[in-house]
Amino acid sequence: MQQGELVNPFPSARGRLTNGVISRPAMEWEQRYRRIVITSDTVATAFVVASIGGFFGVRDAANWHEKWRILAFGTELLVLVALAVSRAWAPAVLGQGAEEFRRLGRSLFTAAVVLSLGGIALASRNIKLWIFVALPAIALVTMTERYLLRLWLHKQRKEGRCLRPVLAAGSPATVRDLIMRTRKFPHLGWRVEAVCTPEDHGLDADHVDGVPVVGRLADVAGHVRGDGYRVVAVTPDPHWSPDRLQRLAWNLEGSDAEMVVAPVLMEVAGPRLHVDAVLGIPLLRVSMPTFTGGRRMVKGIVDRLGAAFLLLLFAPLMVVVALLVMADSRGGALYRQRRVGKDGCEFTIFKFRTMVTGAHTARAALADHNEGAGLLFKLRRDPRVTRVGTVLRRYSIDELPQLLNVLTGSMSLVGPRPPLPEESAAYGPDIRRRLLVKPGLTGLWQISGRSDLPWEEAVRLDLRYVEDWSLALDSVILWKTLRAVLKGQGAY
Structure with missing residues (x-):
């Protein structure tokens, strides 16, 4: 590398494969991106709080709880704690769908409620400024910052970087559909690197839509532990009985892999899906779509x-x-x-x-x-x-x-x-x-x-x-x- 050359903090996952093994550093980009988001949220919050305090000139006050530094520090600390408690920095939601912004909004709303109760308890006269001016400004700046970071992340993914290596396990037809979707939407961050197929399919076909078939469905856990896949995508197939799915989940414990099971109701998602335990049986509950209310x-x-x-x-x-x-x-x-x-x-x-x-x-x-x-x-x-x-x-x-x-x-x-x-x-x-x-x-x-x-x-x-x-x-x-x-x- 020549002197002065910039180093991309998110190297491509390609080139990390050595004898079929994906090295653990290939997933370091997740923690790096998370640190960037946390730092950006902290800096954005501090900037807004400092700007609000400086613009409105609320430094001079007789009571300690009216002082600018106390209110500013309390507001920033409250926002950051709310973000952490609401898991708004969880790697699973960063750069993914509306859930990231939903958690961000929920965190700021929680901070506003707590700040309001604190203002009532302390009988603070300046608390309205922080609730109705500072927090909305923090919401605007942090959401804009998160969106810009997401655009940058999606650009990296379209260039083959910041992708999670996926092992798909299921029937060839459903696996092929998953491969097609991940290629069509690279911004989602998945790349199917290997496939496991049913016993009756055999290994006569060594590729599914260009992705190598590395084993049968019974071999999934062994390949994950040996090759370091980040996601195990289980697609529909008669092989996957509840007992086998549970055994697979147990076998993946201790690994870095996330197990994702594609339900039969492929087009139902988001707030309508709930997992409930009824009589000791985990059930996927699908609530009715909302047309009124x-x-x-x-x-x-x-x-x-x-x-x-x-x-x-x-x-x-x-x-x-x-x-x-x-x-x-x-x-x-x-x-x-x-x-x-x-x-x-x-x-x-x-x-x-x-x-x-x-x-x-x-x-x-x-x-x-x-x-x-x-x-x-x-x-x-x-x-x-x-x-x-x-x-x-x-x-x-x-x-x-x-x-x-x-x-x-x-x-x-x-x-x-x-x-x-x-x-x-x-x-x-x-x-x-x-x-x-x-x-x-x-x-x-x-x-x-x-x-x-x-x-x-x-x-x-x-x-x-x-x-x-x-x-x-x-x-x-x-x-x-x-x-x-x-x-x-x-x-x-």
Whole structure:
């Protein structure tokens, strides 16, 4: 290494394999990343606390519990303790899904409650400043810092670094599906390095989708201990009886491997899954999806307030866009279309017009050129789209008037894509479940590729949202929508 050359603190897991053995230092990146997150949270909290105290000038006070240093130190210590107690620094959640931000939010809420009770007990006059100014500022800074660190981690994973070596054990079909998913979504941090297959499959096929078959299902524990895999992914196969799964879990004790069992209900996840012990038997309890109640009421309030705020924010842009649309081609600025919403009720959706007037009459002539998936009609280079319309579609600006639909309650900020009546009429019973909730301005489909997605994948994402909806998931989708819109991928 030449002098002055920077050393990547997260080396690639590739090149760590020696005679089929993965060295333990290959997983040091997990602890390094954890230390970086802890340091960043600590520095961010200290910076906010110091800035708040300095800006509001609360150093001078007669009572000890009013002094700036006492309140500042107490607030920072309380936040850091809450983060540790809530396991917001657990390696299993860092860089993974919405759970990281859920724990971070829960920690800060706990800190706010404890700080409030402490302020009441001490009769502190300055405590409101720390509860209503400092803690929200800490939440904003730490969540932004965590998100930036996650983007950096995902970039490393796409380059083959910071990946957990996985041993997949199950039937060839289910293992192949797991391999395909890990390759499609490298940011999740898994890379299947080896496979164990059932006895009746034998070892005649020495690879599954390019991954070597190293043994049979009965050999899993031995390979994990000998080769140092970080994750053991157990996929469905008749071999896996409760007794064998329990024995495998016992045999993995003392190793660094995490055992992950894929349930039969593959698309049910998150807050709906609970493990309960009933009569000494561990049971996976699946709660009913939430379509009514307090959380839905909160979602409705957030939708309307968010839509009103965004309409005010984008009002100047919408006026300019309307003028450009009318100047580019004959016709009005807005396009109205009937769509199907919650419980199959039709409503009128608003969009900026992106096609020439009377474009619907030319659709039949273009039917043979349809590039849309399933029931969708899409053309990458649709001759009916205007010049301004091409730009509006690429960056989803044409959908801004749908904020009016959200404001009036026929749509939500986040939800499944609103289908056309003819699409909805062709739905089967399973696909009709997407009509159990309000359609959304954005959703999992938009942050996952939009029109580039196959029809089956788009439906799967919509149904997953219906089944696993949560306020935390909505927040993540809204955050990721901005990046998806700026990239313009899959929009045409």
